[in-house]
Amino acid sequence: MQLSAITVDEHDRLLAAAKAIFFRDRTYKRLVQLSISDGTRASEILVALRANTVNQKLQDAQLLIQAVIGTQDRRFVPRFNWKF
Structure with missing residues (x-):
């Protein structure tokens, strides 16, 4: 089956x-x-x-991983101006 293969009525009922x-x-x-x-x-x-299923959660996770990998490592030691 190809895209646009369902009728408007079928779409509405599925939705x-x-x-x-x-x-x-x-x-x-x-x-x-x-x-x-x-x-x-x-x-x-x-x-x-x-x-034609799409695993959106998987795609989002892969994009997040790529974003993390592509981000410069800027580690730092936080400085707190307070004490317990």
Whole structure:
């Protein structure tokens, strides 16, 4: 399946289902089950979702690691003007 392969109505139903499901219970399979009644179409959409998934947390972590690696090491000893 290619991008723009779902209808506006399918998009709206998938989005509504995603908003209605607690994030820990939200899976592609569950979204499709709640949104698409035609079994064949549901299978097509599920395949497309799984094929085009993005692991945003992984991408964010990789960007953070690269930012840390690319940052100059500027260690310092903090000077406190107070005592316990």
